Amino acid sequence: MKFINYLESISGISVYPMASLLLFTAFFVAASLWALKADKKMVDHISRIPLENDDANPQ
Template structure:
């Protein structure tokens, strides 16, 4: 039996793609809004973290 036949047997299955699209869109818009509204100094600090040569990390 094909997978599509299982989906046809579920009542109101067409709502799930719409709900997932709405959740993704809201998350993307919130992330974009945060990125544009964030403080420039904080963004510079965050962008340098992967390259930061901190001595406290070497001790661990």
């Protein structure tokens, strides 16, 4: 028996794909709004963090 047949036998299973799509869409919209409204100086600072030389933590 295929896995899809097990899923079809569960009542109310069709709610989960719709809930996950709505959750993903809400997160994507919230992240996009934050990115558009974020302070440009903060975004510039965050983008430079990986390039900064950290003398306190030698590798």
